[in-house]
Each structure stands twice: as structure tokens, then as C-alpha cells.
Amino acid sequence: MKITLDIWRQKSPNDKGKFVRYELDGVSKEMTFLEMLDYLNDKLIKAGDEPVAFDSDCREGICGTCGLFINGRPNGPVKGITTCQLNMSVFKDGDTITVEPFRAKAFPVIKDLIVDRSSFDKLIQSGGFISVNTGAAPEANSIPIKKEIAERAFDAGICIGCGSCVAACKNASAMLFVSAKISQLALLPQGQTEAKERVRTMIREMDRLGFGNCTNTGACEAECPKEISLWNIAKMNREYYKATLG
Amino acid sequence: MCFPAKIINFNHILMGKLFGSSLAQKLVMALAGFFLILFLLVHLSINLLLLGDNPETFNRAAAFMSGFWLVKIFEVVLIGGLLIHIIMGITLQIQNWIARPTRYKKRYPSQTSFFSKYMIWTGGIVFIFLFIHFLNFWFVRLGFVEGDHHNFYGMAHQLFSYMGYNIIYWISFLILGFHLHHAFQSAFQTFGLNNRKCTPVIKTIGIIYSILVPLGFALIPFVIYFFK
Ligand code: HEM
Ligand code: SF4
Numbered sequence: 380m381k382i383t384l385d386i387w388r389q390k391s392p393n394d395k396g397k398f399v400r401y402e403l404d405g406v407s408k409e410m411t412f413l414e415m416l417d418y419l420n421d422k423l424i425k426a427g428d429e430p431v432a433f434d435s436d437c438r439e440g441i442c443g444t445c446g447l448f449i450n451g452r453p454n455g456p457v458k459g460i461t462t463c464q465l466n467m468s469v470f471k472d473g474d475t476i477t478v479e480p481f482r483a484k485a486f487p488v489i490k491d492l493i494v495d496r497s498s499f500d501k502l503i504q505s506g507g508f509i510s511v512n513t514g515a516a517p518e519a520n521s522i523p524i525k526k527e528i529a530e531r532a533f534d535a536g537i538c539i540g541c542g543s544c545v546a547a548c549k550n551a552s553a554m555l556f557v558s559a560k561i562s563q564l565a566l567l568p569q570g571q572t573e574a575k576e577r578v579r580t581m582i583r584e585m586d587r588l589g590f591g592n593c594t595n596t597g598a599c600e601a602e603c604p605k606e607i608s609l610w611n612i613a614k615m616n617r618e619y620y621k622a623t624l625g
Numbered sequence: 626m627c628f629p630a631k632i633i634n635f636n637h638i639l640m641g642k643l644f645g646s647s648l649a650q651k652l653v654m655a656l657a658g659f660f661l662i663l664f665l666l667v668h669l670s671i672n673l674l675l676l677g678d679n680p681e682t683f684n685r686a687a688a689f690m691s692g693f694w695l696v697k698i699f700e701v702v703l704i705g706g707l708l709i710h711i712i713m714g715i716t717l718q719i720q721n722w723i724a725r726p727t728r729y730k731k732r733y734p735s736q737t738s739f740f741s742k743y744m745i746w747t748g749g750i751v752f753i754f755l756f757i758h759f760l761n762f763w764f765v766r767l768g769f770v771e772g773d774h775h776n777f778y779g780m781a782h783q784l785f786s787y788m789g790y791n792i793i794y795w796i797s798f799l800i801l802g803f804h805l806h807h808a809f810q811s812a813f814q815t816f817g818l819n820n821r822k823c824t825p826v827i828k829t830i831g832i833i834y835s836i837l838v839p840l841g842f843a844l845i846p847f848v849i850y851f852f853k
């Protein structure tokens with residue numbers, strides 16, 4: 380099939396950047412979205428043009444590096460998937476697809492579609508450590524955890540740090556990401572010792588890095604590839620009030 | 626550094642972090658907003674007395690509201706709450722605009738709460754209405770504006786006999802309903818209350834509140850204009 384692409388091109392962080400239109404023939408329904416971009420880049424290189432820079436690593440939805448803003452939403456039109464899991468079969472012959480980098484002050488563009496998400500690394504670092512003994516893997520049954528709690532923690536723990544929540548939020552807020560980390564550790568006994576310190580420093584860091592403030596619109600939950608729940612944000616709010624007021 | 630700089634962290638003020646953090650600011654804002662939500666119920670029940678034929682009942686209620694010392698304290702808290710809500714709302718919103726300096730070219734309208742996207746605008750319109758409202762009533766009592774503050778019943782009936790005023794009134798309450806539609810349930814999420822049992826109930830109460838309360842206010846000029 381034939382696809383028209385409107386892709387954001389930006390040479391360097393300080394370049395102004397602009398949208399460039401590409402007509403791409405011979406796209407097959409079996410391609411993934413990223414394979415389609417590879418295919419485009421092949422053609423660009425053969426024609427002596429600069430290929431479109433984009434990020435990817437695992438290409439199976441677990442590393443969180445590939446996020447793109449496709450036709451007005453993170454990871455394109457399918458719910459609960461990363462960009463690398465998006466298939467060209469959801470598009471039709473003759474479609475125009477707009478591809479933009481994630482936009483946020485805390486995610487500056489490095490080149491074309493690649494953004495610098497090291498602010499997420501800084502957030503994780505600010506969360507510090509948990510006090511557990513290193514060495515051999517501990518006996519799994521020595522700390523009993525209720526099934527419901529374990530599931531809640533797991534549901535939060537599957538966040539891959541892709542940044543789709545920030546990209547989708549009208550306020551560019553990182554609340555869903557931070558809350559997934561906070562609540563995962565706050566739910567489990569292993570995370571209790573540093574729980575108060577962790578939530579305080581992570582919130583401080585989140586504000587410092589220039590993410591926006593949550594207004595509970597729920598866009599993050601709707602677009603998160605791992606479908607992390609807003610429940611985690613409420614949980615984080617409780618943890619924060621406990622740590623600062625109590 | 627000079628003296629005040631030591632107590633007041635100017636850096637925090639510049640960054641809008643007057644209350645320590647975005648979460649603390651949001652909590653204060655939600656508390657103030659929720660207080661306003663409760664107050665609207667009291668306000669509505671007093672206003673409904675306007676529909677009675679006896680000016681005395683309403684004027685006595687209004688006099689009670691302005692005379693009783695507990696109510697006076699309540700009034701200060703109320704105005705303070707309103708100001709805090711507005712100031713916090715505007716600061717948070719400005720930070721949110723700064724947090725996304727480059728806009729997207731194409732934006733798919735997300736399926737999430739429609740009115741949540743326009744809180745600053747619905748709030749702004751409510752603010753303009755409140756200004757007109759204060760000009761009409763509260764400022765009269767304080768003596769800033771001319772009028773008979775012993776006869777708010779008469780004043781209200783007079784205002785509601787102008788169609789132009791009624792239209793502004795109705796539009797304002799429609800917009801307030803939009804604001805409250807998101808605000809009610811949002812406040813509980815901010816308080817940290819979100820679970821499978823309560824959240825659907827809260828959302829339902831929020832929708833009922835955001836329809837019935839503005840409707841109740843809007844009904845009063847309707848009845849006065851067309852039936853009195
Ligand atoms: C009677 C009047 C009002 C009531 C009862 C009210 C109530 C509320 C409540 C309960 C919230 C939710 C807070 C939260 O979840 O954190 C809210 C949000 C908001 N309000 Fe108001 N409000 C009123 C007037 C205003 C005015 C005059 C403005 C501004 C000019 C305003 C601006 C905002 C903004 C920007 C939000 C969104 C912030 C957020 O969702 O976190 N409001 N309002
Ligand atoms: S919460 Fe969801 S959208 Fe946000 S970083 Fe984690 S996986 Fe990505």
C-alpha cells in the first residue's frame with residue numbers, strides 16, 4: 380500500500396525543525412510501524428538523504444525506548460501497546476500518518492524523533508534504594524504477601540518508563556510514571572523503610588525537572604501501553620500526605 | 626540577604642512552589658474547591674427562599690447570614706478559600722503551559738473527561754460572573770456600591786426582571802456545571818480516595834450535583850421572570 384508520512388525533522392537540539400512529507404510506496408500490512416520507518420530510511424539512504432532518527436531497542440514492548448506520537452496520540456491508534464508493537468495493518472492504503480516526537484519541556488528533542496528522557500532516569504535515581512540483603516536470592520516464602528497486594532504491586536511494577544503518559548498528558552505531567560514507582564514499593568514490605576523519604580524526594584525531583592502538574596484528566600491511563608491505573612496516583616497522593624503531614 | 630528573604634524563599638515563589646510542592650498545592654486547591662462545593666449547597670437553599678412571596682423570610686435569612694459572628698468567620702474563610710483556589714489554579718495552569726513549550730501538530734481528542742481539559746476557561750468564566758455577583762450584593766453590604774442591603778430580596782427580584790442579566794446568569798451556571806462535572810470527582814482523586822467501591826459512587830454523585838445545583842440556581846430567575 381501507499382502511505383503519506385508527515386514526519387518531524389530536526390537536525391539538532393537547537394535546530395528549529397519542521398515537518399517533512401514523504402510518499403512511501405510498497406508498504407506491506409505485515410510490517411510493524413518501526414519496520415515501515417526502517418524501510419523509509421533504506422530508501423532515504425539510497426537516495427543520499429539523511430535517514431529519520433528514531434529510538435528502539437527490544438522491539439517487543441518491554442524496554443520503553445521506542446515511543447512516538449502517531450496521528451495525535453502516543454503509540455498510535457491501538458490501546459495498550461508500545462510503538463514497536465504497532466502494526467501497519469491498522470492503516471489503510473492512501474492514509475496520511477503524522478509522526479511527532481514526544482513533546483515536553485522535560486523531554487527535549489535530540490534529533491528528529493529522538494527525545495532525551497534522562498529526566499526519567501534522574502527521577503528513578505532520586506527514589507534511592509531499598510534496604511535488602513544482597514547475596515543469594517532470598518527464599519520466596521519468607522515474607523508472605525497477600526495475593527491482592529502482590530497483584531497491585533505487580534500491576535504498578537510493569538511500567539516500562541516509556542514516557543507515553545507524559546506525552547499524552549495535556550500538562551506534560553509525570554504523575555503516572557512516578558506513582559507507579561512509588562506505589563509499587565509502598566505496597567510491598569521491602570519498600571517500607573524508605574517509603575516516606577522516597578515519596579518526598581521523588582516529588583521534589585519531579586517538580587524540579589519541569590514536568591507539569593496533574594489535573595486528573597486521565598489521559599495518561601488511557602494511553603499507557605501497560606495500562607497503569609490512576610489508582611496509583613491516588614495511592615501516591617496518600618503516601619505523600621502521610622510523609623509530609625503525618 | 627535582607628530579613629524577609631530569609632523567611633520567604635523567593636526562589637520557591639518564582640517557581641510557584643509556595644506551598645512546598647505541586648502535590649501540596651493541589652491538595653490546598655482541592656480542599657478550597659471542595660469547601661466551595663459545600664457552600665454552594667447552603668447558598669442554594671437560601672436563594673430558594675427568593676421564590677417565596679414573603680420578602681421577610683429571605684431578608685431575615687440574608688441578615689442572619691451577614692450578622693451572625695460564626696457566619697462572619699465563615700465568610701472570611703470562604704473568600705480566602707475562593708482566592709486560594711483561583712490563585713493556585715492559575716499558577717498550576719501557567720506551570721502546565723510551560724511544561725509543554727512545543728505543541729503537537731496533530732492531537733487526537735482523548736476519550737477521557739471532556740470538561741477536564743477546559744478547567745481554566747470554565748473557572749475563568751465563573752470568576753467573571755463572581756465579580757458581577759460581588760458587585761451586585763457583597764460590595765453593597767460593604768458599602769462599596771450603592772444599594773439597600775436590608776432588602777436583598779428586592780434587589781434580586783429587580784435584577785431577575787432584566788432578561789439580559791438572566792441570560793448572563795444562566796450561561797454562568799451552565800459553565801459552572803461544566804467546571805463542577807470534572808471538579809467534584811477530581812477533588813476526591815486529589816484527596817487520595819480512589820477505589821473500586823467508592824469511585825463509581827463519587828462520580829455519580831458528582832454528575833448529579835453538577836446538574837442539580839446549577840439547575841436549582843438557574844430555576845430561580847426563570848420562575849421570577851416568567852411567573853411572578
Ligand atoms: C464556585 C466556584 C468554584 C468551585 C465550587 C470550584 C471547585 C473546584 C474543584 C473541587 C476542583 C478540583 C480540584 C482538584 O481536584 O484538585 C476545581 C478545579 C479547578 N478550578 Fe475550580 N471551582 C470554582 C471556581 C473556580 C474559579 C473562579 C477558577 C479560576 C479562575 C477555578 C479554576 C480551577 C482550575 C484551573 C481547576 C483545575 C485544577 C485541577 O483539576 O487540579 N475554579 N475547582
Ligand atoms: S506509566 Fe505507562 S505510559 Fe507512563 S512510563 Fe510507565 S508504562 Fe509508560
Ligand code: FES
Nearest residue numbers: 436438443445463
Ligand atoms: S523498542 Fe522496546 S518497547 Fe518498543
